[in-house]
Amino acid sequence: MRNRSQLERSAVKIAGVTKRYGEGPAAVTALDDVSLDIRDNEFFTLLGPSGCGKTTLLRSIAGFEQITEGMIFLFDEEIEDLPPNKRPINTVFQQYALFPKMTVAENIAFGLQRLKRS
Numbered sequence: 001m002r003n004r005s006q007l008e009r010s011a012v013k014i015a016g017v018t019k020r021y022g023e024g025p026a027a028v029t030a031l032d033d034v035s036l037d038i039r040d041n042e043f044f045t046l047l048g049p050s051g052c053g054k055t056t057l058l059r060s061i062a063g064f065e066q067i068t069e070g071m072i073f074l075f076d077e078e079i080e081d082l083p084p085n086k087r088p089i090n091t092v093f094q095q096y097a098l099f100p101k102m103t104v105a106e107n108i109a110f111g112l113q114r115l116k117r118s
Contacts, residue, residue, distance in 0.1 A: 010073065012038040012061060017070030019056050030056040034070070062091045 019031040031053045038044045046054050059065040061072055063084035072080045079087055098107045112118070 009040045009075070010037050011040045011042070011075060012036075013071075013073040013076075014057070014061070015071045015073070017057070017060065017072065018068045019053075019060060019065060020068045031060070031067070040075075058091075062089050063087050064091075 014034055014036045017031055017034045018029065021028045021030060034053070034057060046057065048054050056065060060067050060080075063079070063082060063086075067080055070080075071078055074087070074089070098104075099110065102110070
């Protein structure tokens with residue numbers, strides 16, 4: 001059984017995150033001072049209309065987008081300066097990011113084989 005401190009621990013913490021594309025008056029703000037806290041083992045859903053910043057936020061957490069302002073934490077460790085391959089985060093892309101000539105099992109096994117895992 002988990003103790004209270006484990007249940008209250010943040011798995012992902014977003015603190016004042018802003019993401020702008022471009023500079024000056026032509027800049028587009030995709031995220032504007034976003035803050036949220038996802039607890040360890042919490043089921044979390046990110047919902048919103050098209051263009052509201054869902055994908056930008058997820059790409060920022062994964063490290064595929066550099067944030068303009070704010071901080072991103074994973075289990076209390078700041079991660080916004082870590083490259084994507086150093087973040088212990090998995091991403092399932094909305095578009096096909098698979099090897100088309102491989103089966104589903106071969107696509108899943110590919111990453112594990114590169115890590116020399118069964």
